[in-house]
Amino acid sequence: MDIVYFLVQQMMIFSIPLLIVALGGLFSERSGVVNIALEGIMIIGGFASILFVNYMQSRHIMDGQLLFLCAVLVAAIAGGLFALLHAYAAINMNADQTISGTALNMFAPAFAVYAARMIQENHVQQITFNNTFRIAEVPILSKIPVIGDMFFKQAFITTYLGIAILIAAVIVLYKTRFGLRLRACGEHPQAADSVGINVYRMRYAGVVISGMLAGIGGLVFVVPTSTNFNASVAGYGFLGIAVLIFGQWKPGRILFAALFFGLMKTISSSYSGIPILLDLGINSYIYKMIPYIATLIVLAFTSRNSQAPRASGQPYDKGGR
Amino acid sequence: MNKWKSLIHSTRFLLVKSLYFQVMNKWKSLIHSTGFTNAASSLLAILVGLLFGFVIMLFSNPKEAVEGLGIILAGGFGGGAKGLGQTLYYAIPLIMTGLSVGFAFKTGLFNIGAPGQFTVGAFAAIFIGIKWTFLPAPWHWIAALIGSAVAGGLWGLIPGLFKAYLNVNEVISSIMMNYIGLYAVNFAMKAPAFKSAPALFDTTMNLSSNVAASSVIPQGFFEDIFPGSIVNYGILIAIAVAILMYVVLNKTTFGYELKACGYNRDASRYAGISEKRNIVLSMVISGALAGLGGGLVYLSGANGRRYKVVDVLLNDGFNGISVALLGLNNPIGIIFTGIFIAYITMGGEYLQKLDFVVEIISIITAAIIYFSAFALIFRKIVKRITGAKDVLQIAETDAPKPDAKEDKE
Numbered sequence: 001m002d003i004v005y006f007l008v009q010q011m012m013i014f015s016i017p018l019l020i021v022a023l024g025g026l027f028s029e030r031s032g033v034v035n036i037a038l039e040g041i042m043i044i045g046g047f048a049s050i051l052f053v054n055y056m057q058s059r060h061i062m063d064g065q066l067l068f069l070c071a072v073l074v075a076a077i078a079g080g081l082f083a084l085l086h087a088y089a090a091i092n093m094n095a096d097q098t099i100s101g102t103a104l105n106m107f108a109p110a111f112a113v114y115a116a117r118m119i120q121e122n123h124v125q126q127i128t129f130n131n132t133f134r135i136a137e138v139p140i141l142s143k144i145p146v147i148g149d150m151f152f153k154q155a156f157i158t159t160y161l162g163i164a165i166l167i168a169a170v171i172v173l174y175k176t177r178f179g180l181r182l183r184a185c186g187e188h189p190q191a192a193d194s195v196g197i198n199v200y201r202m203r204y205a206g207v208v209i210s211g212m213l214a215g216i217g218g219l220v221f222v223v224p225t226s227t228n229f230n231a232s233v234a235g236y237g238f239l240g241i242a243v244l245i246f247g248q249w250k251p252g253r254i255l256f257a258a259l260f261f262g263l264m265k266t267i268s269s270s271y272s273g274i275p276i277l278l279d280l281g282i283n284s285y286i287y288k289m290i291p292y293i294a295t296l297i298v299l300a301f302t303s304r305n306s307q308a309p310r311a312s313g314q315p316y317d318k319g320g321r
Numbered sequence: 322m323n324k325w326k327s328l329i330h331s332t333r334f335l336l337v338k339s340l341y342f343q344v345m346n347k348w349k350s351l352i353h354s355t356g357f358t359n360a361a362s363s364l365l366a367i368l369v370g371l372l373f374g375f376v377i378m379l380f381s382n383p384k385e386a387v388e389g390l391g392i393i394l395a396g397g398f399g400g401g402a403k404g405l406g407q408t409l410y411y412a413i414p415l416i417m418t419g420l421s422v423g424f425a426f427k428t429g430l431f432n433i434g435a436p437g438q439f440t441v442g443a444f445a446a447i448f449i450g451i452k453w454t455f456l457p458a459p460w461h462w463i464a465a466l467i468g469s470a471v472a473g474g475l476w477g478l479i480p481g482l483f484k485a486y487l488n489v490n491e492v493i494s495s496i497m498m499n500y501i502g503l504y505a506v507n508f509a510m511k512a513p514a515f516k517s518a519p520a521l522f523d524t525t526m527n528l529s530s531n532v533a534a535s536s537v538i539p540q541g542f543f544e545d546i547f548p549g550s551i552v553n554y555g556i557l558i559a560i561a562v563a564i565l566m567y568v569v570l571n572k573t574t575f576g577y578e579l580k581a582c583g584y585n586r587d588a589s590r591y592a593g594i595s596e597k598r599n600i601v602l603s604m605v606i607s608g609a610l611a612g613l614g615g616g617l618v619y620l621s622g623a624n625g626r627r628y629k630v631v632d633v634l635l636n637d638g639f640n641g642i643s644v645a646l647l648g649l650n651n652p653i654g655i656i657f658t659g660i661f662i663a664y665i666t667m668g669g670e671y672l673q674k675l676d677f678v679v680e681i682i683s684i685i686t687a688a689i690i691y692f693s694a695f696a697l698i699f700r701k702i703v704k705r706i707t708g709a710k711d712v713l714q715i716a717e718t719d720a721p722k723p724d725a726k727e728d729k730e
Contacts, residue, residue, distance in 0.1 A: 085691070089691065089694045089695065093694065093695050093698060095694035095695055095696070096646070096694055096696075098431065098642075098646070099646045099690060099691075099693060099694035100691055100694040102642050102643055102646060102690060103643075103687045103688070103690040103691035103694065104687070104691070105639075106639075106643060106683055106686060106687035106690065107683070107684060107687035107688070107691070109680075109683070110680040110681075110682075110683030110684045110687060111680070111684055113678060113680045114377075114381075114678045114680040114681060114684060117678045118381050118678065234633075235496075235500075235634060238433070238496050239496065241492065241493070241496070242492075242493040242496050242497065245490045245492065245493045246493060283508055283512075285504045285505070285507055285508035285511075286504075286508065288500075288504045288632070289500070289501050289504045289505065289508075291500075292497040292498075292500040292501045292504075293497075293501060295493075295497050296479075296483070296489075296494060296497045296498075296501075299483070299487075299489045299493065299494065299497075300483060300487045300489060303487055303488045303489045303490070304487075304488055305488075306488060306490065308490075
């Protein structure tokens with residue numbers, strides 16, 4: 001059983017950032033703006049929040065879970081602000097959304113390296129932090145059999161944050177007036193406009209929310225796996241887009257896709273801790289390929305009907321039909 | 322008498338006048354052509370991007386900012402003939418992956434799989450270059466290049482088939498193929514089966530071994546023009562491929578069909594074009610272009626690039642997206658943007674003697690691409706600068722009728 005618990009804990013480390021970032025992409029695409037800049041926004045979010053953590057820890061102002069929650073806030077603000085650039089190009093300037101997204105993806109890592117080397121006294125691009133955020137045991141909840149061992153021991157607060165964001169996303173998108181309007185703008189903006197919805201404002205909201213979530217995703221990606229931020233999120237932004245498409249632009253399926261991919265990734269990265277898999281004697285590179293091959297195979301069987309928002313990627317033209 | 326004189330005068334006058342308007346109209350039709358407006362708006366984006374970079378440089382290191390900007394603008398010239406040669410060498414992968422992404426864009430597909438295609442192409446070229454030593458000189462590198470294009474094409478084929486027959490979004494399948502390609506190549510590079518001499522992988526350097534001399538693309542006259550540089554005929558091959566792509570896209574039925582599928586898939590199917598076949602073909606061609614880029618880069622002799630086994634996707638493929646977008650997906654435009662980005666990248670290398678971080682080049686490039694997204698606005702500005710539309714109309718009505726008609730044709 002210990003192996004199962006270990007695998008679930010590992011899976012969360014991979015799945016949760018993907019889930020958060022894909023949900024970010026969901027808000028943007030549902031409002032009608034393709035956000036290929038998720039990778040870059042993650043980097044900016046990770047950069048700003050880890051810099052914040054570094055500052056607070058080195059001066060002993062704050063630490064522990066409170067610092068982490070403040071860092072989440074910083075990541076969200078940084079990501080949201082950075083996403084405004086994409087929103088301005090896509091919504092006000094009718095720009096090709098792939099172009100401005102690509103520009104943001106290129107800008108973010110370069111800026112993170114540039115700024116880190118300029119700001120830090122030792123002029124290195126890595127920003128270090130002390131990982132004091134792991135929760136050894138959640139009181140009471142960890143006593144629940146099975147579930148307690150899986151989710152409430154050796155966990156990061158990010159796991160609960162990810163689940164909270166998922167629930168919030170479902171409620172906002174499907175149970176509120178705002179969510180209905182947002183989705184209308186992604187399906188048929190002219191129709192939405194004709195009933196008095198401000199398409200531009202809704203799309204701004206979608207892109208900024210997506211930036212905030214992607215920014216948080218950047219922080220959530222870095223914290224459990226490392227003790228420094230090196231201007232990279234290892235392609236997780238693009239994987240987030242893949243999870244979004246895999247999840248057919250629906251929160252529930254996105255959760256499934258993120259968990260599936262996370263499980264595959266867990267198997268590939270920790271096979272050496274699982275005696276049965278280790279005994280097979282397969283090269284580690286083959287294991288590394290598994291998540292991607294498995295995703296391709298699953299996609300082949302599940303992609304018959306694409307559920308992409310219809311107006312996603314098209315600049316809104318008031319006079320268009 | 323007076324009447325006759327004035328007649329001659331007026332005829333001559335008409336002739337001069339007609340000639341004048343003929344020239345003016347030619348000029349005006351040039352600067353009002355979409356190609357010119359597009360190029361001018363790209364130049365405007367470059368100017369604004371450079372300005373943005375300059376502001377950041379002023380902010381971080383005001384004393385050396387002006388000198389730094391000068392070094393960036395001097396680009397490859399900063400290293401003399403060698404620097405220019407290196408600029409062309411750096412341009413090879415940019416042009417090829419740019420062509421790959423741009424070609425797919427033209428046919429309505431987003432090939433984000435260029436990194437993987439580039440990597441497997443590189444592997445095929447390195448493998449053939451090291452192992453197939455039985456081939457004589459010209460055939461060896463030609464075979465290696467063909468191998469790289471085939472490998473890249475194969476890597477594009479899978480997303481193409483998935484898109485055409487299983488309706489899998491090509492963005493997601495290409496991303497998956499990137500990682501599969503990366504790990505497959507890293508696996509093969511270190512595989513025990515390829516350890517026998519000539520070994521594929523140089524364990525002491527942690528790089529791929531040098532390819533055989535017969536598989537290195539010849540330098541030819543570049544050796545004399547750019548002494549010390551490693552640039553070779555690869556850049557000519559890249560430019561030739563770009564021109565070929567331009568012809569295919571703009572002058573052939575095949576290219577027309579591919580573009581038609583990009584504009585409207587349903588309409589093309591209605592017109593009797595097999596859209597499934599075209600999706601597959603355009604992904605294969607796109608992949609082959611990126612793969613060939615990998616081959617061209619890694620067949621460059623001892624001082625050229627060698628493959629490093631790390632679990633990170635190569636940047637060349639992603640740079641292709643930038644190059645393609647800045648070149649407006651036009652193969653000829655991509656030649657220029659590829660060389661331009663290589664040029665300022667070289668500038669960035671020489672910039673390191675000052676107190677700047679080399680990433681400033683990526684920041685500038687990103688700003689240029691961002692502002693090039695404002696193309697619609699920039700084109701309006703360019704049109705305003707080159708003259709409003711009504712001026713042209715007045716000139717046309719003023720000019721003698723036959724000339725105007727000729728111009729229109």
